[in-house]
Amino acid sequence: MANFARFITVDFSQFDWLNRIDADVLLDVGDLSPDLLTVPGKDAQRVLSEVVRLVLDLPRNSTPLVVWTKGDSELLIHSDQTRIQFSSGVITVTVSAECEEHGKLSIPVPIGVGTKQSPSGLVMSTFEDLEGPEELILAWRDAIQAFAWESVLEVASVFCAEVGNDKRGLPLVPGAIAAAPNKMLVQPVARFSLMPGV
Template structure:
């Protein structure tokens, strides 16, 4: 497929996803295809089980920070929140699909230690997929969070090979 045959927004055009769309993408990812639309889902691994109350999933943005929280329930710890936080670039220093996150997910220490990495990984994968779908076949160029959701600006696709050749030629000067 050539670049000209890809349909989608023109380079420089921003596409938006509301906070409800972001939350739904995370709910769907946490539930998996077999349980989409369920108010809760059970994750099990090695004899450990935890219930995620995905119907109570919360997504908040504040500046360049995205916070995703879900209530969990387990026999060992009762009800406990599980929280993942991602910090993106700012308007002055925009980021593409890059974010900083906490060393460990937040919430009940033992719940976060056991299930936090998986939770954060699923949420991040869902976010990356949401950005890709929002870009509609184009190259995501800039991601901006705002109170109402997410804005993805697309850019021309850049060939890594061409970029490397240009860099090499520039170094030779």
């Protein structure tokens, strides 16, 4: 998971709901931050608008368009038109795509996540079939779903990094992602280490 937080230009001081941990709170490996983040949908969209460019490896001042290529097939992605919505237990990322055969399309990717009452950690699932022309979905489903999934994960990661650092000085990461109507729920945690004793 990349640390995109340092590349985001959103002014997080405007988010009065964002509680940062005190400097004297030293979270050890796997410890939860004191507060579950309840991110309003509009604030998640603001961060998503910047995160998608990073997920797609688009330089900051470049065009928001990217062309995916697979064999003889091409799909134009309008990154600046990516949208995120929340309902109970579901985060939907709508990807704006365009191709010669079908013109411009909005492809919703519903991602099942937990709820506050029924948390599922970072377990997320989506449908095998997406809404759209069958041949386009068959060709591009995996790429579209991966883009939507990574975007959700990185939005949550950016907010967690804003909450603070663990006792090793590393930014907090999501330990759970859930959804409520028009809200993203994220539990920041101190990251685990893959190296014993670190």
